Amino acid sequence: MALDSIQQLLSENSKDSFLEASEILLKFASNVLKNPNDPKYRKIRVGNPVVQTKLLPVSGALECLFEMGFLEDGDFLTMPATSRLNRMQHVYDELVKQRQRLGVNSTPLETSGGEEPNERVGMNTTASVPSKTTCSRSQASQASSNNSFQVSEAVFLNKIQTNLSHVLLYEDANLQRKAREIIPLSNLQTEADKQLKTLQHSSNHSAQQPPYDAQDFLLLALLNWFKTSFFRWVDAPQCDACSANTTSLLGGVTPSPAEQIWGAARVENYRCSSCNQLTRFPRYNHPGKLLETRRGRCGEWANCFTLCCRAVGFEARYVLDWTDHVWTEVYSRSQSRWMHCDACENICDKPLLYEAGWKKKLTYVLAFSRDEVQDVTWRYTTNHEQVLARRTECREHWLLQVIHQNWKRKLQAMSEERRHELTVRLVSELVEFTIVRSADGQNLSGRTSGSLAWRESRGEVGAGAGAGADPDGAQGSGFMFTLTEEEKKSEFFHVSYSCAGDVYHRASSGGVQVAGWQSCVNEARNLARKEERDWRMVYIARQEGSAAVTAASVSWKFDFTDTDLKIGRLQLKAQGATFENGVINWQVCTDDECLVFRGEELHTLTDVNIKGSRIFSVTARLSGGQGDVAWQHTQLFRQPMDATDYPFEIKINLV
Known part of the structure; x- marks a missing residue:
């Protein structure tokens, strides 16, 4: 965490809390700075009552120790012998300045003697620790229980304060x-x-809704x-050298100073199998940088x-x-x-x-x-x-x-x-x-x-494709299209879906939009929306699992029985793409019959004769394909990411 962020956390404490905590922090630092070669000054026991009662509850105090160079080491915070002291000196100087701004000009003196100088830091801590001869069994049991949490709670608190900052x-x-x-x-x-306007005028809207x-x-x-x-x-980044999507993770590397500025504490290193070049993927933690990279x-x-x-x-x-x-x-x-x-x-x-x-x-x-x-x-x-x-x-x-x-x-x-x-x-x-x-x-x-x-x-x-999946792969929201008051008056129903925007557009009331391909689906099995970032294409296809290869479908249902109107003319467009021996079959079913179409027959608005019906469904079934990528050989509604047209469309004239 940057020092200015730590200072912000420290400033949120009361003056007395800050002065007490900063005095302890300065003593820890002073012991190391004045005795850089003595290992006994580089260890702080987390269970130290002073640390537990005077530092951990103070916002920013633990972060100061980490900023100085101390690292978690079991029940201790330890500063490695190889660590440079310039970071510690910088934190020390900033704490002194902050105390001076509050009118305190004195600085703590070095402690001397003892096996663990940073265990006592010159503080009188014996009053808060019961002696062995007076400690009851219940107190000892409680102390043992509390000690077991000392390190984990210190780490937990650091996580809280880091995120608050x-x-x-x-x-x-x-x-x-x-x-x-x-x-x-x-x-x-x-x-x-x-x-909002569409909702307010919807026949389905009631006073009981939020x-x-x-x-x-x-x-x-x-x-x-x-x-x-x-x-x-980003699962794995494109190769910086050849732009191929053929990189594989080698491990982590040290972030550069430029990457550290934007909070990249971790950098993943990838090798391209096409050109053998390396690509770095910094895991930036600064939202300002993420507005530029737009990935992760x-x-x-x-x-x-x-x-x-x-x-x-x-x-x-x-x-x-x-x-x-x-x-x-x-x-x-x-x-x-x-x-x-x-x-x-x-x-x-x-x-x-x-x-x-x-x-x-x-x-x-x-x-x-x-x-x-x-x-x-x-x-x-x-x-x-x-x-x-x-x-x-x-x-x-x-x-x-x-x-x-x-x-x-x-x-x-x-x-x-x-x-x-x-x-x-x-x-x-x-x-x-x-x-x-x-x-x-x-x-x-x-x-x-x-x-x-x-x-x-x-x-x-979850219950989708892959190991441990529901064998039926059931998805969908159980949604059923019914008519709005405006659609009843106009005797016209029109709904379309854009895979690029992943949104349904309903023409009634000026055009209501509903996000998510599953939101208006009655039932789906083993399907997912896919994005090909390299080709800039999107589509709905089978999940990448064995169950999905042989059983994938999606259905939309329509129920107009709450009105005297019936279907006069139904027009359907359902664009798709197949490769190898992949097959897409469509069914339009009423209570009485089912009409079957092959995928290529529905690439433009097609008249479907179900005149006089009030209930029907539209179902796509995906099958076939070759090898491990068979799932990719049947694609519904494939279109460019920036497309503005609607590859799935239903128009109904009512009589």
Whole structure:
């Protein structure tokens, strides 16, 4: 963490807390700087009562030790003998300056003697430690239990404070301005206003539904733009030399100074099998840099998307799942609650996606913003007891205390009005957490971002393709198209789908749009939307698994029985592409009959004779293909990423 970020954290403490902690930190540093060749000054026991009571609770204190050069080493923090002392001297000097600004000009003196000078740091600590002769069995047992958490809780706290510092980047006015220059905000707002207007005039809208506003629809538009037009997923980068997608990971390399400036603590090194050249993939952690690179995995996606949310005015939190995923939460003022948003998946308000869909065994899920850190685990699970049993990195009361201390410290710097607002919001959120959720009827699927091999290695394919999958590969939302009041009056129904935008367009009420190919599907099996970044093409194809090769289908259903109108004319367009011996067959079925078409017969609007029907379905079945890539030999709705046409279209004249 950069020193200026650490100073920001330290400045959030009270004057007395900072002075007490900085005195201890200066003594640690002074011992090493004055005795650079003496190893006994380079070890700090994490279980030291002074460290536990005077440093760990102070925001930024532990980060100072890491910035000086101390590293985690079992029950100790150790500064390697090979470490240079210029970093420690710099931190020392900055702490002295900060104390001087508070009117304290004295600096601590070096301690002397003893086996572990940094164990005592000149402080009188005996009063807080019971003697062996007076310590009861219960006290000894409790002390032993607490000691077992000392190192893990120190690491846990460092993780919390690091993320609390990081989210302050989202408040940088220059970064927000940079993001707004990129985001097509005017277009997204127009789209959001149109969606809201359509909802308000919809026959399906009722007073019992949540009071959505334009900001809610703007969030959906921003999420869809970020996923489909802006950011790019990277399993392995293209070769820098020949641009081929044939690189394989060799391991990690040391980040360069230029990469470190943008928070790239890790750099992956890849070799191209085509030209044998090396390609570096820095894992940048600075959202400003990610606005330029526009690529990465879930860490980069959530990092950059959270900045974009703040840039357009949303209250947003960066959410860290201890089982290795990150996403965003955005506060909906119309609904008075936090909404889950996963930019990688283009999914909003489905918090049980990870546990029920991806089959993740959650432990800790914490949300970070400029105002707070909150334990939001309970929003994302259906089984509190099982999750609690897996939470072994810290004591529950310790975590509550850390969160509460941060809460109080943040609140002190706010206006009375803002304090009241956040207090009411917190109470509402805590009440929400007491209600155990259910995933019934939500049709939560496995992960879609990343290659199948990568998702399988993480155990996040859920009930889709791959090892351990549901043999039926069932997907889809059970959606059924019905007529709106406007469609009944005009006696015309028109819906189309763009694979490039991954959005359905419904012509009624000025054109409502619904994101996600599965959102309007009644049922699908073993299918996924694919993006070919090298060819700049998108399509829907079979999953890359053995079950999907022989059984893949997708169906849309239409039910107009709530009206006296019947189908007079049905026109259908369903473009696709086949390779090798791949086959796409289409069926249009009513209650009485099924009409079968081959894929090439539906590349333009085709009249389908089901006149007089009120219920029908449209189904595509994919089969055939050669070898391990047979899944790729049947592609629905293949089109360029920047295409504006609709390869799937249904027009119905009603009588």
